[in-house]
Amino acid sequence: xxxGCPETTDPSAVQSCRKAAECGTTDQxxxxxxxxxxxxxxxxxxxxxxxxxxxxxxxxxxFSAPVEASGVIxxxxxxxxxxxxxxITFMQNLFQ
Numbered sequence: 001x002x003x004g005c006p007e008t009t010d011p012s013a014v015q016s017c018r019k020a021a022e023c024g025t026t027d028q029x030x031x032x033x034x035x036x037x038x039x040x041x042x043x044x045x046x047x048x049x050x051x052x053x054x055x056x057x058x059x060x061x062x063f064s065a066p067v068e069a070s071g072v073i074x075x076x077x078x079x080x081x082x083x084x085x086x087x088i089t090f091m092q093n094l095f096q
Contacts, residue, residue, distance in 0.1 A: 062069045 061072075
C-alpha cells in the first residue's frame with residue numbers, strides 16, 4: 001500500500017504514487033515542471049483499460065478494413081465449428 005492512498009482490494013487495479021517522497025525521489029531529483037503537480041494517488045484498473053483498448057481496436061479494424069474483418073470473423077467461426085465437431089466425434093467414439 002502506498003502511504004496516504006486508500007487501499008484497493010481489486011487485484012487488477014494498480015496504484016501509483018504521485019508525490020515525490022512516496023516514489024522514492026527527492027525534490028531535487030523530480031523534474032521542475034512536475035514538482036507542483038504531484039499530489040494524491042491514482043488508482044488504475046488495468047482490466048478495464050485493456051478491455052476498452054481492445055474494443056476500440058476492434059471497431060477501428062471493422063471500420064477501416066471491413067472485408068478483412070469479415071474474413072477474420074469467418075476464420076474464427078470456422079475454427080470454433082471445427083473444434084465443436086472434434087468434441088462431438090470424440091464423444092461419439094467414447095460411447096460406442
